[in-house]
Amino acid sequence: MFQFLLCHNGCFFSEVFLKLPTGQCWRVVNGAVGESAVLSGTNDSIRVTNLQWVKSDIIIMQRFNGSITIYNQAYEGRLTLSEKHGSLTINPLIKNDSGEYTFESLPPLSPQEKHVIKLNVYDRIVSVEMNSRVSYSPDNSTCTVTLSCTVKGSVVELSWAKDRKKIPDTEGKETLVVTPTAGEELYSCTASNPVSSQTASLRNCDLQAK
Structure with missing residues (x-):
């Protein structure tokens, strides 16, 4: 119980x-x-x-x-x-x-x-911050985005979501590599422990593939 x-x-x-x-x-x-x-x-x-x-x-x-x-x-x-x-x-x-x-x-x-x-x-989780870094292929035809999640507090569980749906096999990972698409996508990182939880989100609007 x-x-x-x-x-x-x-x-x-x-x-x-x-x-x-x-x-x-x-x-x-x-x-x-x-x-x-x-x-x-x-x-x-x-x-x-x-x-x-x-x-x-x-x-x-x-x-x-x-x-x-x-x-x-x-x-x-x-x-x-x-x-x-x-x-x-x-x-x-x-x-x-x-x-x-x-x-x-x-x-x-x-x-x-x-x-x-x-x-x-x-420690209560007081903040979660997401950052992104873009990497281009040698001919600049494609790119990937590395999302990183920085947490202040005691982390018991760390998870990622795309458009509010949990991404499988990402538990505990502080970074996530994604390939931008032409559509708008929302990526989120959630850090939690039994006494607190915080989520940070980032849209890929400015990183859309051309």
């Missing part, structure tokens, strides 16, 4: 629920650098008094008998723990926050509740 969640400052982050073979629920949360993400605690209606959050087998935060201790200085001033369910809000996010987090309830709650959340932190 996949869902988008709205955080308190109006930004969006996404959460995916995956069912492991053991029956344990493993959640995937995607967030953007400089924004916030919420790692869900217990779904139980009973308040969890004692709990801890662990990242890569190292305790980063613990609440015991009402006292909260942060063990990792990298999180100082960036963690908020919900009173009832123990959900952990990280704000603002940095790239190094990416990793696997484990929520663990501590005694006297029985049975112990435990689940794993994988947090992925990305």
Whole structure:
């Protein structure tokens, strides 16, 4: 199951629920650098008094008998723990926050509740720029155009389209070589990741074959 969640400052982050073979629920949360993400605690209606959050087998935060201790200085001033369910809000996010987090309830709650959340932190894609370069045959009778796509941000997927239809076998390629025709064509490059997407387009009007 996949869902988008709205955080308190109006930004969006996404959460995916995956069912492991053991029956344990493993959640995937995607967030953007400089924004916030919420790692869900217990779904139980009973308040969890004692709990801890662990990242890569190292305790980063613990609440015991009402006292909260942060063990990792990298999180100082960036963690908020919900009173009832123990959900952990990280704000603002940095790239190094990416990793696997484990929520663990501590005694006297029985049975112990435990689940794993994988947090992925990305830079938002803030710009996509397309450029073109024309190459002519030796006798200048034909030409090709090399389109290049420059992206600022964390790119997970890069794709090309012609007249808004995706071009096969171009995924991940930063350049595309095309042969201009007499008609008008629209070429687009789209860069995306789980938290953002940007598209740049270029028409070949000024590069039409003569």
